[in-house]
Amino acid sequence: MSDYRSIQELKTLDPALAVPFRGIFILRRKTTKTARNGNPFLSIELSDGTGSFTANCFGDSAIFKVCDEVDEGSILRVSGSTEYFNERFSPRLQAAEALSPEEAAAEGMLGKLVEIPPEPEASLWADLVAGIEAIEHPKLRETVQRAIDETEADFRGAPAAVSMHHAYRHGLLEHTVHMVRNCRALLPLYPEVDGDLAIAGIILHDIGKLEEYEGEMATKVSRIGILQGHVVIGFRIARKAAIQSRLNADLTERLEHIILSHQGEKEWGAAAMAATPEAVFVSMIDNLDAKMGMVQRVLRNSPEGEAFSDYLPGLQTRVLLTPPDKSH
Structure with missing residues (x-):
């Protein structure tokens, strides 16, 4: 059985713990920014069929070099540990390597990388x-x-x-x-x-x-x-x-x-x-x-048990995830 975790699975883990993980994700976006000390870093968004998250890759890290050299839309195998910043899931990434679609398929992950609607x-x-x-x-x-x-x-x-x-x-x-x-x-x-x-x-x-x-x-x-x-x-x-x-x-x-x-x-x-x-x-x-x-x-992709979603720019708010209480 694969030890790769989906993004939805990662978001269900105890936020108080730094849990190590491996995953295969798509590099949806990357933006080069400059830190206060003048050094470059990358803000990246990784996704799979269950959701997405953003993380920072600093210029002195091995993962910066990998992400800097590949294009958006590339498939990455990453490892890291779960972490939250301002109540937002933002894991600390430690290593990454680019995979071909064939390699992702061999790992049984290619079909799990792209989100699709629930209706056929x-x-x-x-x-x-x-x-x-x-x-x-x-x-x-x-x-x-x-x-x-x-x-x-x-x-x-x-x-x-x-x-x-x-x-x-x-x-x-x-x-x-x-x-x-x-x-x-x-x-x-x-x-x-x-x-x-x-x-x-x-x-x-x-x-x-x-x-x-x-x-x-x-x-x-x-x-x-x-x-x-x-x-x-x-x-x-x-x-x-x-x-x-x-x-x-x-x-x-x-x-x-x-x-x-x-x-x-x-x-x-x-x-x-x-x-x-x-x-x-x-x-x-x-x-x-x-x-x-x-x-x-957001209702279908949010971790079970969460009260509110992350902030949604399109709605300018977080969404209440729990159903109405109609028990009485």
Whole structure:
């Protein structure tokens, strides 16, 4: 039996003890910083399918050299001891070595390194297909289908973010499907919203993220993602599909507007403020699922017995993990 511990297992250990451990993780991010004495150190984030943690590697350590020489997305076998700083899990790392995917597979760990949603990909994809089929307007349905057909392979596996929400394999698919489900449940309450446009806008609202992000084992923003961003990229993808499908000018403009405004606020990345019933509706559902996605993820990844999660920047707070007391 492997003596490697998952990150979730490490976080369940007694925080008062410095427990030695070994693990195989992905180097998701590394940032070079300078200490007060002028010496360089690395702030790194390591992850597996159960969670992530950050740690510092100082310039005079062996682990600094290893992490400095490998790229983000590399697989590392590390050893260290558990430690907490300001109530946040931040282990002291002692040694590291880079592994190839084949070596990680030989250790029985490759399939445990990447987080995936709890719902199977096939089930999520079936619901996305059903969402497209629910669009009654033929040209609007054709527009969405054309865009999805051209990106299916990437769409099925892509994350929805680098770190904020649904930031794992199949995360974009999960986020989109959850939004479609919310949309179809809420549409009867808001007859002013055109259901075809709302569903079409939801399915295509984040399609630009397929080009905004890159990386197989660790996600980072691509060159075009930095220079244009997923809102502009998604606008271009939708416009191309609409022109090829001969969608009329009014529906094309309204669909594009949903994509351009779905971020909700300009400081969050929206190119325009939502100005149609459908755009307001989609931006609110997007915000709801993004935030609830953060809650769902932390609930399933937090160690059992913990009262509160770590601080979540996207929610600007820690989440209470214990269920409501309904015993009386």
